[in-house]
Amino acid sequence: MKTWIPDSRNFAYLTWPQVDSLPRESTLLVLPTAAIEQHGHHLPLATDTLINNFVLGHALRLLPETLPVYALPPICYGKSNEHIGYPGTLALSARTFMDTIRDLGASVAEAGFHKLVLYNTHGGNISCIDVMARDLRAEFGLRTFYLSGSGGAKFDDLDPQERAYGFHAGEVETSLLLAACSELVQQDQYTVNYIAKVSDPKVLTPEGGPANFAWLTRDIAPSGVMGDPTPSSSEKGGRWLERMAASVAKALVAMAGFSETGRAESK
Numbered sequence: 001m002k003t004w005i006p007d008s009r010n011f012a013y014l015t016w017p018q019v020d021s022l023p024r025e026s027t028l029l030v031l032p033t034a035a036i037e038q039h040g041h042h043l044p045l046a047t048d049t050l051i052n053n054f055v056l057g058h059a060l061r062l063l064p065e066t067l068p069v070y071a072l073p074p075i076c077y078g079k080s081n082e083h084i085g086y087p088g089t090l091a092l093s094a095r096t097f098m099d100t101i102r103d104l105g106a107s108v109a110e111a112g113f114h115k116l117v118l119y120n121t122h123g124g125n126i127s128c129i130d131v132m133a134r135d136l137r138a139e140f141g142l143r144t145f146y147l148s149g150s151g152g153a154k155f156d157d158l159d160p161q162e163r164a165y166g167f168h169a170g171e172v173e174t175s176l177l178l179a180a181c182s183e184l185v186q187q188d189q190y191t192v193n194y195i196a197k198v199s200d201p202k203v204l205t206p207e208g209g210p211a212n213f214a215w216l217t218r219d220i221a222p223s224g225v226m227g228d229p230t231p232s233s234s235e236k237g238g239r240w241l242e243r244m245a246a247s248v249a250k251a252l253v254a255m256a257g258f259s260e261t262g263r264a265e266s267k
């Protein structure tokens with residue numbers, strides 16, 4: 001797999017004595033979680049994994065050199081059963097995915113580290129990560145953090161329809177891939193599909209409404225695309241990358257400096 005993680009921030013490139021010399025209290029370890037799953041006719045299966053690495057790699061370059069932050073090798077496979085029926089989707093069950101996070105958390109805690117970030121770029125993983133961030137805190141006393149792919153960056157220059165319903169192989173993911181590795185984008189294979197319209201709100205929606213129905217991609221988006229990749233460009237991808245990397249870097253700095261002290265209620 002391609003990587004944009006700087007060698008100096010790549011945990012797996014260290015020797016064990018080098019790991020042993022890291023400050024246990026303050027070192028922040030980042031565990032990327034993503035997916036290998038269908039992304040329409042035009043994007044590769046590894047899209048979420050590539051985007052994760054592309055954004056995280058750029059965010060790590062923005063950190064002060066002395067801040068002890070390291071990227072662990074990613075969990076490339078995720079909970080992708082919404083994309084079953086599309087050749088190439090390689091999914092883990094929720095249990096396997098959560099057990100994998102638990103076992104890696106156990107190893108990190110066993111080595112004496114305190115801080116672990118779950119950095120996720122696949123929507124289907126979110127519920128599991130939410131549970132595991134708290135479970136790792138409860139079971140091992142790890143100070144765990146959960147960070148979403150964009151780091152909270154705003155996409156206010158995106159059309160409202162695309163912002164609401166362009167979440168799979170749409171303009172953002174396609175533009176990021178064009179900026180990262182355009183040779184992997186089949187630009188003559190775009191398909192457009194929206195699973196709901198912002199201008200026509202319904203009581204039951206697949207995502208984002210007060211009442212949602214559980215969906216499988218094959219039911220609501222036969223081509224595998226949810227969004228419109230047509231207006232994508234590497235220029236937009238580069239712009240969004242910068243914004244996302246800055247937001248992720250800002251969050252990582254806050255996590256590295258986070259301590260419970262002063263947060264307890266004073267009487």
Ligand SMILES: [Zn+2]
Nearest residue numbers: 047048168169
């Ligand atoms: Zn994706």
